[in-house]
Amino acid sequence: MSRVFTKAARSRQKNAEEEEIEEMEMFGLLGTDHTLKNVARCMRMPYEETTAIERSLFYELLQSRQMTEIFLKIRNTALLVWHMNRQVECTTEDVKNRLETPFKYYAIMIQNIVHYLTRHGIINFGCYHHESHLEYQIPREHQNVLVIGAGAAGIAAATQLSDLGFRPTIFEARQRIGGRVASMWHDGALLEVGCDTLRNLDTSPINTLLCQMDIETTFYMENELIYKDGHRLSEQRKHLFKTLYQNLQGSIDHVAFEKEHRSEDNGMYVSRQQMYENMFNQIERRTLVNFHNHAKESNNLTQRMEMLSKTLETLRTAALRGEEKYKEIPKEDYIQRRSVNLKLKKAMEKFDDAIEEFDALRARLNAHNQMQPSQQYMSPDDFRDFNAHLGLEEYLTGTQLETVQFSSNTRNFLPEGPAASVKQGVGSIFEELAEKCRIPILFKHTITEIDTSGKDSVRVQFETPKGSAAMTFRYVVCTLPLGVLKKTISNDQRAPIFKPPLPPNKVDAIKCLGWGLINKITMGFPDPFWRTFRDEQTQFARIPEITERSYMLSWTSPPNSNSITTYIVAHRTVHDKSENEHVDAAIKCLKEIFPDCPDQPLFSLCTRWHNDPLAFGTGTFMSLRSEPKHFEDISEAIRTKDGLKRLFFAGEHTDATEYGTINGAWLSGVRAAAELANDYLGSGLIDGSDVQIPLADDDFEPTADHYLPKEESFLQPPPELLIPKEEPI
Template sequence: MSSEATSSDYVDDELRGEDFGPSIDDNALAAAARQARLPFDRPTEHELAFFPELWEHKTAVEVFLLIRNSTLATWQYNPQKECTASDVRNNIFPPFNSDLDLIQNVVHFLTRHGLINFGRYVRSTRITRFLVRDRRKVIIIGAGAAGISAAIQLISTGFDVTILEGRGRIGGRVHSFKTKSGQVMETGGDTLRKLEDSPMTTLLHQVSLEEHGVYDYTTIYVDGKPLNDDKIHIFLTHYESAKGALNWEAHQREHRDENGLFVSRQRAYENLMNLSERSTLIKYFNHCKSLEEVARAREKHYNQMKNLRNTALMAENRLKKLEEQGLLDNDPIMRRSLKRDVATSIQKFDEVSNAFEAADNHWKLLNEHPQAKQFMHPGSDFNTYNFMLGFEEYLIGAQLEKVQFSCDSAVNKEHGVAARLTEGVAELLLRITQRRNLDIHLNHKVVDIDYSGVDDVKVKVQKKDGEIEELTAAIVISTLPIGVLKKSISGDARAPTFTPPVPAEKAKSIRNMGSGLINKCILEFDKAFWATGSRANNQSTQFVTVSPNIRTRGSLSIWSSTPGSKVLTTYMVGDSCKDSPDDVIIQRALQTLHKVFGNNCPRTPLSAHITRWHEDEFAFGSGSFMSLRTEKSDFDELMKPLKTSDGKNRVYFAGEHTSSSYAATIQGAWMSGARAAADIANDYVGFGFVDMSGTKNVKGEDEEGGDMHIDHDGPLPEGMLADGQQANGGVVNGEIPEAKKAKIDN
C-alpha cells in the first residue's frame, strides 16, 4: 500500500471516532438529515438546482446523499468546531471520499444555507472577502434571533456587518431579567419547542446552559381538583383525533367563505363538534329504535311461546280426556290431529324460545351499554376539551377565531420535544454572540429606510439622546416584526418609514399576515409551593387550570416554571386580558392558584410583572400567524427584497413572520436570518467554493491586506486540494463562473 493512499484514503477507526466524528451508519445519517429538516433519501429542489449533475444518474444522487448526510452528521457530532471538507472526507469510506470538489461544494452549500457551521464555533478555515470594502457593508435592523443569525452568517461569508437595535439590549422579543432576590423572569419567548429538528438544539450544544424538559399535560386541574390520568388520556386522544381529521380535510381542499376568506380553525372545530353531536344523536336514535324493536320482538316471541304452550297443553288435555272416556280408538283422525298439534307446538316452541333468548340477550346488552344522548357533557368535560383548543391558541399565538383553517396554519405547532432554560433563552442568544465581535449599536432606533438611491441604502436612526444620524450601506436586512411593519405601512409615527413606500403587493401581504399576542403574568413567591409534596419532581413545574369560561380558555390556564425557581409564569393569549389593569390580572391569577393549592399559596406574591407586548413600540405583538386573509404566497412577498434604482436587491427581510413553516417561533426567526444571509451571499458573491487552501486571498481593487481574518487552527494541507482546483474558491479573474450563479431560495 502506498504512503499516499495511506495518508489520504484511509483513517484509523480510533482516530475517526475521537478526532473527526462518529462512525457513520444509515441510522445516524437518517437522524442527521431529520434534525436538519432534510429528507434522508432524496435531494431537495434547492439541492437539485445547485447540483445539476444530480439529474444525470441515480448513482450521482446516492453519492451526493451519502456526502450530504455524512456532512450533517459530522457537524452535529461536534458543533463547537467548524466542519470542513477534510473532516467529512475522513468520515466517508473509499471510494466515496475521492471527489474532494464535490465534498467541498457540499460543505460550502450547507454552510451557506445555515445548516452547518452556524452559531458559536471555532473556525479552522480563513474568511475570504470577494467584495470591495464599500460593497460588503451590511446594516441589520434588529438584534433579535433573526438579526444575530444573519450577522453571524454574513460575517462568515466575508461581509462587514453593523446591527442597529432600538432597545438597550439584544434579544428582541426574547428577554429576561433578574428580580431583587436573583430569580430569573422571562418576559418574552421562554420555551424552545420542536427541538428534535431545530437549529436551537445545536446552539444549546455550543453553550453550557441547564435545560429542563417541558411536560404540558402532566397535571390538569378542573374546579381545583386534579383530573385522573385516564380521563386526561381520553381528552388528549379525542383532541388529537379531531386535529388529525381537520388536517386531513384541510389537505383535501381549501375551505373559504362566500367572500373568499379562509374559514377559521374555530369554525372548523365547531363544525366537527356539530358533526360529532349529530352523529351522537343519530346513534342515540338508532339505539333507542333498536331497543324498541328488540323489546317488541321479545314481547312477540314471548306471546308466541305462550300461545304455543297453551296450544300444546290444550291438545294434551283433550287427548287425556278422550283416553279417560275410552274414545281414542273411536276417532283416529282426532287422535292423530291432537298428537300432531302437540308435536308441532313443541317444535315451534323450541324455535321461538331460541329467538326469544336471542332477543332477550340483545335487549339486556342494549340496556347494559346505553348510548349517550350528548357527545360531550356540557359542563367540566366540555371546558376541558376547550382547554385543548386554548393550548393550540397558545402554540399559535392567537385566538382560533382569527386563525385560518388550512393545511399550513398549524404546521409544526405540535408539542414535540420542548425545553426551558434555567437562565432563560435570552442568555442563550447572549452567549452565542459572545466572542463573535459583533458590531451592535444599542439604543439606535431606526426611523427611516431610504432605498431610493442608485446603489446604496440610507438608514436614518435616532440615538438615545435624540440625535439623528444617517448611516449608509450597500445592503440592509430588516428584521422588523410584523406588528411594526403593519404600523409602518399605516403611517404610525412610532414605526420606521420606507422611502419610497414599500410596493403595493408587499403592503398587501403585510396587512394579510396576522399579528399575534401572548402576554404574561409572572409571579415571584418566597417558595415554590406548586412543586412540593407528591408533586416534587421534574414534571411538577408545569400544570394546567381549566377555565370555566370558554372565551378565556387560553388565558391564565397554562402555568410554567423551571426546577428550583420560585417564579411562576402564566400566559394570556389574544385580547382576553389586553385591557385589564395589572392588579386585576394578578388577583385573578392568585384566585386560580388558591382554588388549586389552598392555603399553600400566599395571599400576595413577592413581586409580579405583567407584559404588554402590544404596547411595545419595537414589537406591537408577540409573533405572526396565518389570518383568514393570509395566502401562502404572502410569505414569499414578505421575503422579497426591495431594489434600488440600479435594479439590484438592497433591502432584505427576515424574521419569524417570513418563515411559513415556523412562524411565531424562535427557531423560525433564527432560520429566517440564515436564509436572508444566504440570499445576500448568493446575490453578491455567487456560489464559488470557500477558500480551502489557507494560503491565497482574493482582494478587491480597494481592499486592504489587513482585512483577512484567519482563525485558530490554521490552513488545510496543500495535498487536500484536488488537481486543478483554484485556491480562491472557483473565482477566475474576479468573475464567478456562470454555472454557479443560479440563485436558490433557502
C-alpha cells in the first residue's frame, strides 16, 4: 500500500542520538567493533555469533568460520546503517557504500542480508520512507489478510504485511486502537488506563517508532523516591536493601540455571516466593549457627581464662612458699639455697607466661564480645523494607510470587537506565502509526468463530453494530489475548469458537501459561500537591505492610497533570472490591505522605481488566506449570486441508523472551508477518554459491555482470499459490 510522506518527514530528526552518531562519524569511530557491538545490542542481535534463523537461511554459514565472520561484518554494518537513520529505508546500496574492501564485493550476500533483516522486521519497519520496490507481485486475490486485534501485535503485523506486498485489514472489537494500551483524556488530563511505562528503550523496537514519528517522551528514574510511614527512606537504607534483593535474585537465577526444581508430588516448578523463603531460611539458619558459634567461642575463651586464673593462683602460691622456704635455709647451705632459687625462677617464668597468655585471652575475648552477632538476620521492620522489593517484582510480573515460576528471570524486565512515559499517551504511538501507514481498521467487529476446516481459506464469523456477518480470507493473523484464549478452551460464551477445536498441544500451552492482572486507581485533584518539579514525571514508591506488599506500592503522575495513579496487584478478592473502597485506601496512603491531601478527589477511575470480555487480564507470566515449549506451541500456525499455514498467532503471550511486555507484543506481530510471508513467498534469498569472491585486493575491479544472479537462482513460491482462484473475500 502506498504511503504519503512530507518533506519534513523524510528529513532526519536532529535528536541527541543522531548528533552523537554524527560526532562519531566525524572522528572516524563509526564502523569500529565497539560501535557495531553497541548497535547490535540495541537491535537485540548477537554481535559475535549468528542466530538460529540465520543459520537456517544462510547455508554459507556452515561452510567455514571465515564466511561466518564475513556474514557478521555485513549484517552488523546493515544494522548500523539502519540505526543511523531509521526514517529512510536501509537499502543494499547503503550497506555496500558503508563496507570496505573486500566485503562490499559480496553483492549477493549483502542483498540477501538486507532482505532477511527487512523480512523479519529487524530493519526497515515502522513508518519510514521507501526507496525500493517489492520483489514479488502478489496476485490480488492472495493479498488480503485479516488481522484480528488492533493492539501492538496487530498493528505490527499489519504494517509489516503491508510492507511485504499484502493488503491487511484489521478487525477490532473495541472503538479504539491499542488493545491493552489505552490512553484517555479527562478535562485535559492524560489517563493511562493500560500500559503507561516504556522500559529499556535503548533495546526496544518501540524506540524506533518514537524516533520516526517524533513523539515526545519524558524520561525518569523509577523508585528514586521511597516513603515509609510518611517519611522518605534514606539513600543508605535504600541502597542496602536493594543490594540485598539483587544478591538474592542473582542466587535464584543461578540455582534456576544449574538445576530444575520441581515438586515431587505434582511435578510443578517451585514458586519464586518459595525460593525466596528457602533462601531466607538458609540465611536465618546461618545466622543462628554464627550466633551459637560466637557464643561457643566466648564460652571457650572464658573457660581458658578461668583455667589460667587457677594456674596463676597455683604458681603464685608455689612461689610464696618457695620464697619462705628459701629464707629458712641457712646461708651456709649453698647447694640447697641454689636449688630452691632455680625453682623460684622457673615458677616466676611460668607465672609471667601465664599472665601474658591471660592478657592475650582477655583482649581476644573483649574484641570477640564487641563483634556480637545478631540472633536474627532481619528484624520485622527491616524485612518490611526488603519485602517492598518483592512487591515491585510482583508489579512487574502482574501477579503474586506464589504463582510465578522461580526460574522466570524477572531481571529481564527490570529497567536498565531511565523509564519513559509518552506525553500524548502510549496509545498515540499505534494510532499515529496506523494512520500514517493507512492500515484499514474496522472497529466494533467482534470475532465469534474462526473456522479452519476449509480447503485453502479461513472462514471468520463476527458481530458488527449492523448484525452478524461472515467472510473468507486466505490468511488470518490472530492476536487474541491469552485471557480470551483461556476462556475459549473453557467454552465460555464470551470468547470466540475455533473450528475444528485447537490442537491438544496448543490447548495445553494455553492452560499452562499464567495470566496476570494489574488494575489501576486514577484520581484527579484541584492541585498536584505531590509534585516537586514542573514538566517532569512524578514517580515514587510507598512501602506497604508486609501482608499487602504490592497493593498501592507504586505511584505515578504525568508531567503537569492533576491526576495521580497507583497500581493494584493482589489476590482476586482485592480486585473485586468496590471503587469507593480502593479510593478510600488510596486517599489514606496519600495523606500519610502528603498531609494536605484532600479528603475526596475531583474524579476517580478504577480499571476492571479482569472483567473486560476482550482481555480478562493484563499480561502473561511463567506459571508453575509453564515450559519454554509452550510459547512455541501457542505460536504455531494452524494449517487448512491443503496443508498450508493459514491461521497465525501473535501477541505478547507468544514471545518466549519478552512475554508480558509491549516489546513482546510488537515482536510477535513482526514474527507472525515474517512467517506468513516466508510460507507464501519463500525466503526470497538469492543463490550465490557459484560466485567466487576474491580476497582484499586494491587492484581488483569487478564488472557489473560478474555478480549478477542467474534468473533461476531466485527461490520462487510454490506454483499452486501463484495460480489465481476465485474466492469470496
